[in-house]
Amino acid sequence: MKKEINIGLLGFGTVASSLYHIFNERKKEINSLFSVPVNIKKIFTRGNSHPVPENVKGFLVKNIDEILEDKDIDIIIELIGGIGPAKGFITKAVNNGKSIITANKALLAEHGEEIFKQCLNKNVHIGFEAAVGGGIPILRAIKNGLAGDSIKSVYSIINGTSNFILSKMTNEGGKFEDVLKKAQEKGYAEADPSLDINGTDSAHKLVVLGRLAFSTSLSIKDVIIEGIKDINPLDVNFSKELGYTIKLLGILKNEDSRIEIRVHPTLIPSSCLLSKVDGVFNAFFLNTKYAGPLSLTGYGAGGNPTASAVMGDLMEIAGKIINNDNHHDFIISENINKLKVKSKNEIISRYYLRFSAMDRPGVLAKIAGILGENSISISSMIQKGRKVEGSVPIVITTHEANEEDLFKSVKLCDNLDVVSAKTVVLRIEDRIN
Amino acid sequence: MKKEINIGLLGFGTVASSLYHIFNERKKEINSLFSVPVNIKKIFTRGNSHPVPENVKGFLVKNIDEILEDKDIDIIIELIGGIGPAKGFITKAVNNGKSIITANKALLAEHGEEIFKQCLNKNVHIGFEAAVGGGIPILRAIKNGLAGDSIKSVYSIINGTSNFILSKMTNEGGKFEDVLKKAQEKGYAEADPSLDINGTDSAHKLVVLGRLAFSTSLSIKDVIIEGIKDINPLDVNFSKELGYTIKLLGILKNEDSRIEIRVHPTLIPSSCLLSKVDGVFNAFFLNTKYAGPLSLTGYGAGGNPTASAVMGDLMEIAGKIINNDNHHDFIISENINKLKVKSKNEIISRYYLRFSAMDRPGVLAKIAGILGENSISISSMIQKGRKVEGSVPIVITTHEANEEDLFKSVKLCDNLDVVSAKTVVLRIEDRIN
Structure with missing residues (x-):
């Protein structure tokens, strides 16, 4: 039996400094729950992090190997982020028999399966609740709560910045660029927001989530990714008129063991609760075989919410180490599936199309003709007199169609x-939950 | 190391027959995840359950002791319900070293702490995710996901029947009695719906939830309980006019280690997402110290959703037994608190009051005078000409007031x-999440 549990903390940025604060605030409760003391023993920073308070300086090490090679450290909490050095640190720590807690979605999306295998080989634990959905315990809900169920689909809002921008555009109007600028001023978008608004951050999280949801191998290359930077107020308003709200969704589906994994702006019914999840909130709307529809909503980012998820992992892994429990989560077992992922051409969806038509007779007939010849069936159509930049918008929603046929037509x-301009194509999802 | 895990199933009603079905449908996956086979070995019914299919009859035992005393049975799944014999069965099973999975909220609310102690003494596991919120993994979210956080409050819809009735009254109008009748015809309310509509069922679940949320001892006697049978369409409509929706809420609060636990119809802002959780859905809106606001929504009852939660417990407990892990959930440790629970007189709330006033001059002055003398400050007032049964309704909402002062005035x-009639008093909660 161990005499104490020691933690090495990598990083002292927003999440790590919140974690340090929460850990100390909760220390009495933590130690009353375990039979041995749990301590943060050493901290490594790369210098570009938050100012380290005086009382923390004593824990700082200059060389990361003072943590990775410290035989008394049981758990490494990696909050440095990025793929670069983080991967090397984690690999070394695992090889030295340390369990890992990380919030690093990019690293897990790119190299998660390799890291899981290392953990399995060295018989150590890994926790990454904080990598997806910040303070929302979505991974735990899936891996424990739904362990005996079967997930059919997940519709998720997993990027707070994009959701903040789209909510503003929907509720208050405004162009993408202007709203983004406001979001940056308020601290809801980073100086370089590209990973958030181009869908990459959502895709990273979706890969991590999808592996758990379907117990399958998944790669970032499997994800269809489209961002929100081309969303036009015209489309926001036409969507409203049609009874829809545009959200950047991360979508997972499992139909007969064929997987869909995609991130894109999506029209969802304005009557559905997911459409009302606004601002920086994240949400996961699941359809399960037995439990039916389930949803979880909360803060998907920020120091305290993310650190709360790290704390949950810490309690679990510290408990396992103290109790000498080598039981691994199923996702890092050797039994994961290799389900086939649908390519873009195999997706079936409903679509919203906005054509920029010249104001001449016969235009609609030509467009409708092409759609019809390519098996694209029209569900609704809006054409109004108003001209936008010399052309008339024609908005068509389709019935379910094959993505290849759709883009061809x-x-x-x-x-x-x-x-007169490139047609705007957005996907519609009618049955969220 | 065990060679197999055997289950004894008590009951074959709605949930148990769903469970049996799901277990068999998922058997291949379950057995691929564990190193040893997991089987349902024996089933005991009390005869008043669902018809038992031919292929199940071979598992039936006549005498329950054939299960409770079978040395090869590791886990008892108790789905008989009620307090009566269930308690005896569980006690005997625990004494014989068997782990327990149960959906029995009434039993857990009344005798949970005694049962937890027995489990601790005999070093067996107990799972009861299915007792609260059906298929929603709320207990797991609290005991694992938020293990390192601190819960400040929970606002919950935990009785589908009441929520169905109130949603109908809100969205379509109608009197309580008529809507209840419709709910009974549709199978959303039982022939004897009293435990659902008088708040007892919600209170049972809230006690089980509160113990976990605050790691504290709680009794059903601690709960302030009011049902929905006196909710009048007048109050539904006045609430709407004031921007509120009436929901039967289970409320938990922890303010400076003083607990509030109450079940009553509550006016909540119609702009809040909890107000839009309609029909038979259940929901849990939490405020946590670090993760911030969190919400979980889904089916709170029914065979498959409840059985899904039982399956989650089964996967966890089977895993623990196979891995020889005696690690208990914190709630059944000896470290639980004995936090003080506020009595009714100590509650501070905002209130909705509907007075039935005679149509005479000076009535409002008299009422307002009494409220003022008792430190009840008025927030808003509606008085309209319309007479209802010979009197004029005067609706007053108050600022925060002490419950004792309020009821006195x-x-x-x-x-x-x-x-001319007893004044209707409803509580208002403005800050849900």
Whole structure:
């Protein structure tokens, strides 16, 4: 039996400094729950982190190996982020028999399966609740709560910055660029927001989530990714008129063991609760085989919420080490599936199309003709007199269609001389939950 | 190391037959995840359950002791319900070293702490995710996900029948009795719906939830309980006019280690997402110290959702037994608190009051006078000409007031000869999440 549990903390940025604070605030409770003391023993920073308070300086080490090679350290909490050095640190720590807690979604999305295997080989634990959905215990809900169920689909809002921007555009109007600027001023978007708004951050999280949801191997290359920077107020307003709200969704589906994994702006019914999850909130709407529809909502980012998830992992892993429990989560067992992931061409969806048509007779007939010839069936159509930049918007929603057919016919339309700009294509999901 | 895990199933009603079905449908996956086979070995029914299919009859035992005393049975799944014999069965099973999974909220609310102690003494596991919120993994979210956080409050819809009735009354109108009748016809309310509509069922679940949320000892006697049978369409409509929706809420609060635990119809802002959780859905809106606001929504009852939660417990407990892990959940440790629970007189709340006033001059002055003398400060007032059964409704919402002061002044008002019926008192909660 161990005499104490020691933690090495990598990083002292927003999440790590919150964690340090929470850990100390809760220390009495933590130690009353365990039979041995749990301590943060050493901290390594790369110098570009938050100012380290005086009382923390004594824990700082200059060389990270003072942590990774310290035989008395049981758990490494990696909050440095990025793929670069973090991967090397974790690999070394695992090889030295240390368990890992990390919030590093990029690293897990890119190299998670390799890291899981290392953990399995060295018989150490890994916790990464904080990597997806910040303070929302979504991974635990899936891996424990739904361990005996079967997940059919997940519709998620997993990027607070994008959701903040789209909510503002929906509720208050405004162009993408202007709203982004406001979000940056308020600290809801970073100086370089590209990973958030181009869908990459959502895709990283979705890969980590999808592996757990379907117990399958998944790669970032499997994800269809589209961001929100081309979302136009016109589309926000037409969507509203059609009874829809545009959200950047991370979507997972498992139909007969064929997986869909995609991140893109999506029209969802304005009557559905997911459409009302606004601002920096994240949400996960699941459809399960037995439990039915389930949803979890909360803060998906920020120091305290993310640190709260790290604390949950810490309590679990410290408990396992103290109790000498080598039981691994199923996801890092050797039994994970290799389910086939659908390519873009295999997706079936409903679509929202906004054509920019010249104001001439016969335009609609031409567009409708091309759609019909390519098996794209029209569900609804809006054409109003108003001109936008010399052309008239024609909005068409389709019934379910194959993505390959859809893009083929849109391309043919875009080649018509009566279509004056690239057609906007957005996907529609009607049955969220 | 055990060669197999055997289960004894008590009951074959709605949940148990769903469980049996799911277990068999998922058997291949379950057995691929564990190193040893997991089987349902024997089933005991009390005869008043669902018809037992032919292929199940071979598992039936006549005498329950054939399960409780079978040395090869590791886990008892108790789905008989009620307090009566269930308690005896569980006690005997625990004494014989078997772990327990149960959905029995009434039993856990009344005798949970005694049962937890027995489990601790005999070093067996107990799982009861299915007792609260059906298929929603709320207990796991609290005991694992938020293990390192601190819960400040929980606002919950935990009775589907009441929520179905109130949603109908809100969205479609109608009197309580008529809507209840419709709910019974549709199978959303039982022939004897009293435990659902009088708040007892919610209170049972809230006690089980509160113990986990605050790691404290709680008794059903601690709960302030009011049901929905006196909710009048007048109050539904006045609430709407004031921007509120009436929901039967289970409320838990922890303010400076003083607990509030109460079940009552509550006015909540119609802008808040909890107010939009309609029909038979259940929901848990938590405020946590670090993770911030969190919400979980899903089916709170029914065979498959409840059985899904039982399956989650089964996967966890089977895993623990196979891995020889005697690590207990914190709630059944000896470290639980004995936090003080506020009595009714100590509650501070905002209130909605509907006075039935005679149509005479000076009535409002009298009522307002009494409220003022008793430190009840008025926030808003609605008085309209319309007469209802010979009197005029005067609706007053108050600022925060002490419950004792409030009821004292309402009693004084009710004694006025210009007040013709008992005043309706409902609580208001403005800050859900």
